[in-house]
Amino acid sequence: MTETISIAGCSIGQSHRPFIIAEMSGNHNQSLERALAIVDAAAGSGAHALKLQTYTADTMTLNLGEGEFFIDDPNSLWRGTSLYKLYQEAYTPWEWHKPIFERARALGMIPFSTPFDATAVDFLEGLGVPCYKIASFENTDLPLIRKVAATGKPMIISTGMATVADIDEAVRAAREAGCRDLVLLKCTSTYPATPSDTNLLTIPHMRALFGCEVGLSDHTFGIGAGVASVALGATVIEKHFTLARADGGVDSTFSMEPAEMAALVVETERAWMALGRVHYGLTEKERKSLVFRRSLYVADDLVAGDELTEKNLRIIRPGLGLPPKYFESLLGKRVGRAVGKGTPMSWDLLSSDETATQMPPELPRNARA
Incomplete structure (x- = not known):
């Protein structure tokens, strides 16, 4: 069994209830008022952490609207726009981070973010974040991983699309640069993801292979995958979160609403409590x-x-x-x-x-x- 990790005083490990992260992403729809309302709703649902994404369109890509910089995949939620315009629409203004973090802390949640480049890490360090998340699309960005690991704070790395070799490189880079507390999240980088592509059996294999805490970054609909992941050893579960899918937004289609998040918090804790130990015969009750x-x-x-x-x-x-x-x-x-x-x-x-x-x-x- 891996050692317990502590993030801002919250213990994460198999001896503790699952750590549930509500991912705001771009669901604020460029309204700070809505962003703060999302924080309130996430806290009301019982989520333990609130996560943002820290980037600008310019730190993500080039301002081009053709070729590989334009999304024309007929199956994409974001078809018909350029990468640059998508990130302009989805990004969380950096000046919003402080009031969002303050609101989350006041409501008992742990706020942190996913940085997408070195400048974002420096900015988040100034806000005193207690941990960092590396997104699936950045899990091969070893310079970014080293930059984050050098802070010495716990790291959560999503493993979408990553091969075992990719994960091994990421873990080695993080460890060598100073990361002691590491969580790997099983992730399927499709939006939304289907249950049949989720492959939860990877979770215990990943724990054994890399000797760290494991969890699930879940883009499927509903709570089924999250609850099932707990039975396989997941100690962290991340889900995108919004006030209402009908309100629209770049990630709204595969985001949870407050009542669903509340159910996820309750049912994953019940699943964790039900694991118990190997036991036959009578219990005292x-x-x-x-x-x-x-x-x-x-x-x-x-x-x-x-x-x-x-x-x-x-x-x-x-x-x-x-x-x-x-x-x-x-x-x-x-x-x-x-x-x-x-x-x-x-x-x-x-x-x-x-x-x-x-x-x-x-x-x-x-x-x-």
Whole structure:
């Protein structure tokens, strides 16, 4: 088991409830008022952290509207615009970061961001962020990873599209540059992602391979993938978050609404609590339920010498008689005294000679189920 990581006083690890991140991305729709409302809604849903993305269109790409700088993929949510215009629409103005972070902290959430270049890291350091996220599209940007790792703060790296070799390079770069606390997130970099492309079984494999905390950056609809990931060892879950998908926005299609985020927080914690440990047999709270098992009961009034038959010996509830496994061996045996209907079957009801031949030697004569 990997060691527990602490981010701003919040413990992350398999001994702790899943750490849920609400990703605002560009869902503020260029309104600070809406951005702050998203913070309020994320806190109200129970999310533990609020994440931004820190870049400008100029730090992301070139201001060109043709060739590879123009999105013409018919399956893309952003078809028909240039990369530059997309990032202009989606970016969070840097002057908004401070009031957004302050609002998140005031509401008990941990605010941080994904930097996309060195200048963003320097800016976020000035705001005192407690950790950093590396986006999937930047997980091969080793200079950026080294820059972030040099801060010495915990790092969360999404692994969308990355091969094992890519992840290994990223992890090595982070470790060598000073990162001690690292979380890798399984991620499928399609928007939205389908459950069939999510491959959650990668999560325990990634934990074993890289010896760090693991989680899920989830672009599927709903909470199913997130809840399932917890059963496979995910300790961090990130989902895009908006006030309402109907309001539109660059990421709204695959973003969660407040009620869905609240359900994710509750159900992932329930999933984590349900993992428990390997255990067979009774739990202490189950002990009272033993009475609801089936057992052997006398079903008719009997007198001494009467023979036990399938009619007068029944396998029924409650479970206070001998276990059903003795049913066949008791048929044809005789009772040694009068027995009333509804009496739980026990060895001491048999005549003395029957008891001597039938009662298991390891059980006392008054044994009960």
